[in-house]
Amino acid sequence: MGTLKDRLQQDMKAHMKAGNRTALATVRNVLGEIGTREKSGKTPVELDDAQTISLLQKEAAKRRDTARIYTEAGEADRATAEIAEAEIIEAYLPAALSRTEVEAIVDEEIAGLRAGGTEPSMRQMGQVMKPVTARVAGRFDGKTVSEIVRSRLA
Template sequence: MLLEKINADLIATMKDREPSRKEANQAKVTSLRTLLAEVKTFQVNNRRDPSDEEVSAILQKGIKQFKETLDKAKGQNQSGIVREDIVAQENAKIALYEAYLPAQMTRPEIEALVREAIAQTGASSPRDMGAVMGAIRPKTQGKADGKLVSDIVRELLPK
């Protein structure tokens, strides 16, 4: 279903011949084709079509890569020069990919799930983080950033 929406959006963007949106449409087409290439790689490797959750995972992986590029472009490189053109491109790609993701969980929602998982697993120290993450993962997969979830687990586990 999600894959069908992405394909439909690609076709609609390619058909849009409005001159005022030409550059934006070219960037969107390129990003969507890159995304579909990642999906095709998944199909070849696994010999089946991906589920919506797997497409969401591909989207999240792409967003993570774009954010890493964004960090480098914002001056976390050796020269300290901010590349505004790359920053704008990467922000547009992130916004495009995020539009296809399901609604992300908020921090308070994640904290509530973490507290519940800590109580269920009886976690009493940071060594129990794996058990807590294992209990939470099925509930947050595709709906929350894994790094954010692990940071919250670290915060809420007794030291």
């Protein structure tokens, strides 16, 4: 199926043909951000899907923050434009998980450690967080994930 970046590039071409200006500009900006991130280090890297998702989340959040500032300043049109861009970006993000789904994932990982003969305590928080974070990747707030893990291990 290709990477998320491939999908963004294909969609950019489709938006160009369709004359969808907002989507085209938004996807082009995001691809620019990806390019900048890939070239910013000492050695160029290729962002994987998880890194691309993380970047997309930040880009969408930036637009939503800007929209809030515009709304507070009475600039409804500009706020609407920012929200439209955020929604275009969010369409590329994996569906969010519910707290119940995340709790179930945490419980599964803890049960897995127990099955392996380890009785998890706060000391093993990292051993629980690592697989949970990998499974949840970009679909739930990381801070809340660590709170859930902490409450389960306490």
